[in-house]
Amino acid sequence: MGREHFEAANRALLNAIETPPETGVENDLDDLAEQLWVLATEKKRPPDQGRLERIQYRLSVLREQVHGRRSDLVLSAIDHVCACREEKRRVV
Numbered sequence: 001m002g003r004e005h006f007e008a009a010n011r012a013l014l015n016a017i018e019t020p021p022e023t024g025v026e027n028d029l030d031d032l033a034e035q036l037w038v039l040a041t042e043k044k045r046p047p048d049q050g051r052l053e054r055i056q057y058r059l060s061v062l063r064e065q066v067h068g069r070r071s072d073l074v075l076s077a078i079d080h081v082c083a084c085r086e087e088k089r090r091v092v
Contacts, residue, residue: 002084006040009080016066016073023070025062032058036077046088056081 013033017026032055039047056078063074 002046002087003040005080005084005087006036009077010036010040012073012076012080016070016077019068019070019073023066025065028058028062029074032062032077036081049085049088052081052085052088056085 010033013029013036017029017033035055059074059078059081063071063078066074
């Protein structure tokens with residue numbers, strides 16, 4: 001559950017990192033992309049809602065600092081994290 005969403009969110013953030021211009025948030029985006037990749041590929045258990053909420057919050061803060069296509073890509077990552085959270089709520 002959710003692995004596809006984490007992979008898609010990771011891809012969106014990697015694309016955001018490559019999208020010019022540099023804004024100083026690339027390291028933060030890379031950190032979040034790495035966390036999402038770990039969740040998608042290495043974790044056996046799904047993350048708890050608290051961890052997903054923290055990731056979603058950090059993405060929201062970063063989205064306020066970027067514009068244009070980069071903002072759209074961060075929003076896409078947020079949407080994928082939200083979708084995963086909704087899936088998890090439905091299961092519980």
